[in-house]
Amino acid sequence: MRVQETRADQDIVREGDRPSHCCLLLDGFACRYKFTQTGRRQIFAFHTPGDIPDILTLHLKTMDHSLGTITSCTLAFIAHDHLRDLLRRHPRLTDVFWRDTLIDAAIFREWMLGIGRRSAKTRIAHLFCEMVTRLTAVDLVDGNRSPLPITQTELGDALGLSTVHVNRTLQELRGDALLEWEGGVLTVLDWAGLKQVGEFDPSYLHLDPTHFDR
Amino acid sequence: MRVQETRADQDIVREGDRPSHCCLLLDGFACRYKFTQTGRRQIFAFHTPGDIPDILTLHLKTMDHSLGTITSCTLAFIAHDHLRDLLRRHPRLTDVFWRDTLIDAAIFREWMLGIGRRSAKTRIAHLFCEMVTRLTAVDLVDGNRSPLPITQTELGDALGLSTVHVNRTLQELRGDALLEWEGGVLTVLDWAGLKQVGEFDPSYLHLDPTHFDR
DNA sequence: CGGCAGCTTGAAAGAGTTCAATCCGTGTGG
């Protein structure tokens, strides 16, 4: 494993690349995204420490989207060959990684549902609920305060909204005393209320261990 | 394997179910979808013969969305236990199925990009290009005529659009002499033009065998 | 102190939705 520090807003892997390594995110926030031919960006996923955002390169040679840092990050690069060797020796591990990519896809579906069918307010509230839930799972949440070091533009790019509208909708959420968000820290003031506005049901994250197959 | 005929518009597996079998689609069209709490539907995927739309139940015990038929279908149900046994005996097969679910996810991402960032016209054209490409891969396309037995409402539910708007946008596409679509058959009159309007680049489908890892 | 990224605001424009009918082809029962 090669460990490396990276500045914020740097691409780690780009659309079209054919990487020979996967990257384990040790510290920081990253995202996956792609541009429209007309230059509009959609963010597909936010990644947090512990994730291997490009594990898919193990089976899909050419990247069909990009992976970039949001904050400065610590990354560990692992050669595909080593990873394959590991999985061959421990088939159970294959299932774990496969399952992880399936949850990844479940999150994509939930975002799709939001972008396609939910209002801006619901979408934003939902994403906040998801991030807090996921960050809780990796023990990064302190009480009702959760790191969320992304910009309003990035939030818009993830939710299919303009920055302006994100900004105004955020004001509503704050006005409803549901949350505060400044300095990259999200403070949830009313979890029940936020969940309700966001129509949030965490089942799709498959965090409950009783959902495991074995 | 238990083979079974199913009528159109029937659920095969429902959100919340904990299936013990996977279903191989032998004939017909199916889709995966989920409802918003306010009753709005988002279709996540269209499935064609040869697909195993619920292979994910092998690793995610509880369904977080539903799978239903669009047309009448022929399905083959395979017990998880049998499938697991098969995969244990042929580890190479695990990689094939895993890869397949990764392509599934790549399609989700592309749809997300469309719903979030592309116009209605581009979205519809893009979906048509995708379906024709995928149906060509399973040899269901005859010249420029491709089966596409879905309703305008279903198309809207897949693209995050209202039926009314789908209808009007379809008229534009027809008016531009790009396609015809009636009786469940899509006829592409101008492939190059449709690709351009749809900003379609099939890379994300990972069909090119040179993209395979081994 | 200037510069820059990110946040905020106002006003106008627009893409897409909603509501409410109408139309059309097909299958069904009398």
Next chain:
DNA sequence: CCACACGGATTGAACTCTTTCAAGCTGCCG
């Protein structure tokens, strides 16, 4: 053989959520 029901396609008009454009504002860093 015709009336009727029904799912799906189509149309018109009003409405609204979200975008776009165009400035300001703010805090931080060199």
